[in-house]
Amino acid sequence: MTESLVLAARSLGEVTIDLDALWLVVAAVLVMFMQAGFACVEIGFSRGRNAGAVVAKVLFNFSLVTLVWWACGFALAFGGGAWLLGDSGFFLHVGETISAGSPIAGTVTSADTGYVFFQLAFCAVSFAIVWGTTLERIRFVAYPIYGVVFAALIYPLVAHSIFGGGLLGDVGDGMQDFAGSTVVHLTGATGGLAALLLLGPRRGKYGPDGSPRAIPGHSMPMFGVGVLILWLGWFGFNAGSTLTTAGARFAEVALVTNLAAAAGVIGATLTVWLLTRRLDVGMIGNGAIGALVAITAPSGYIELWAAPLIGAVAGALVVVSVLAIDRKLDDPVGALSAHGVAGVWGTLSCGLFAAPRLVDAPGVPGEAGLVYSGSFEQLGVQALGVLVAFLLVFTLSYLTFAAIKALFGLRVTDEEEQEGLDIVEHGMYGYPEQFIVAGDGFGEGFDSLPER
Structure with missing residues (x-):
């Protein structure tokens, strides 16, 4: 009888591992599918003579990041709990030993490779965000050079610092970023800002007096399809970050995500109407994206009621930010607003709305937000994390793009x-x-x- 119970318990444990691995792979595939969403968004916002180039870029960049992540990116981001970078897992293979402090510390199993794949998809999304600011004028040579630096150093530094047990995990009780408002989205947008400052605007974007001119994309239907694909992929992004099927927490995170996105659409629609008296399709779609970016950090830490509030504010912020940034910087898809500004808001919102029910548990970083605790401590930790990540990514990205510009040329003639x-x-x-x-x-x- 005892032997039967032991066998039953072992079987149950194995089933749990299998279910968790299955969920992570499904979530990773959903996040990978977001590459199609980025392609559609960028193609829609491009003029017809630049549409095909987006396809080559997306396919090449995802492939490049895949190989670099396997070779060294994962090792540096998640290969141990040292304060700066990991030290094991290079050219990862099943059976090797990963240093203590890693989410997959110990001997690597087949199930662990699902986590590697999942985090690869995150890195690829962050890299895809960079190029939204550079449409229609950047040379292809920039992709492989910056891609290697990004996947092998820039992204691992930020991911390890927040997700992998590094520096920002030790500030206060830890920085909260459940699925990557800062790690993924602010990182990508900051890289895009560095590239944009060195590239300059598209020809004809600004008049002789410096006033911005609209350069319409050639397909708003394509853009709309891209937004819906991204929305779908985000359920892998946020709900997948539970990393487990235990307790069905992923279902609650999925609903939180959807509530925020819906409110972002409404918030953007109302804001763009009040400011311009037009229902701009691009603004409405970016309202959804901005809300999804914003809810990425707090999605695992907030109650349902806070999600629409965070999403609506993000949608409004995106509209105001796009209109303000467009006066001086030519960001064709609004990446600086939808991924940068919204990413900052989402990260800070943890310090406002993180709920005791969800953060007062072993292994959960940080403390309850200001609304519950009356303390600004967690909000301060979140702000520090945003600042550190921005400065780190911007400095390394600007230096890399400046080197590309000097050695090979960054922009077409x-x-x-x-x-x-x-x-x-x-x-x-x-x-x-x-x-x-x-x-x-x-x-x-x-x-x-x-x-x-």
Whole structure:
């Protein structure tokens, strides 16, 4: 009888491990699918002559990050609990030993590789965010160079500091960032800011008097599809960050996420109408994205009632921020606002709304927020984390992009920008019918392609 109970208990434990691994892989696939969402958003906001270039960029960048993350990114981010970086797990393989303090410390099992895949998808999303500020004018050579630096150093430094037991986990009772408002989104937006400052605006974006001109994207339907794909992927992002099926906490996190996103759409819609008397499709969609970014940090720490409030504020902030930033900086997709400003708000909101029920438990970082505790301590920890992450990422990113600019050139020429990245970088058009001069037959039109 005792032997049967032991076998039953062992089987139950194995099933639990299998379920958790399955959930992590499903969540990782949902987060990976967000690459399609970013592609659609950027294609929609691009002009037709640059649409195809986005496809090549997304495919190449995800592939590059995958290999770098396996080789060293995961090891530095999660390969041990040292204060700066991890020290084990390079070229990760099943059966090796990971240093103490890692979420998968000990001997690596097949189930542990699900966690590696999940965190890879996070790094890839953060990297994808960088390029929204650079549409239609950056040279392809920037992607592999910055990509290696980003996945091998920049992102691991921030991820280890907050997710992996590093420096910011030791400030106060720990910084709260459940799924990455700072780690993923602010990091990506900050890298994008560094690139943008060195690139400058697109040709014709600002008039002789410095006033901004609208450069409409070619497909708002494509943009809308991208927003919905991102919204779907976010359930893997936030709910997957529970890392387990135990207690079904992932279901509560999923509902928190959806409530915030819905409120973000409403908040952005009302704000853009009040400020412009127009229901701008791009602003409404970015309201959803900004709310999802904002709820990423607090999604595992707040009660349901706080989610719509956080989301609505984020939606309004995105609209105000896009209008303000557009006066001086050419950010075609609004990445600085939707991922940067909203990421800061979401991270700080933990210090306001983190609930005792969810943070007063073993292993949960930080303390209850100001609304519950009356203390500004956690809010101060959150603000410090935002500042440290921003300064670190901006400094390393700016130096990297400056080196690329000096050695290889960061931006295409004015003539190449006018022709479009599709033909300049890739030798083909995303929408050839729009650009090829028609002859007697479709094939004859290809005689008009520029020689390169």
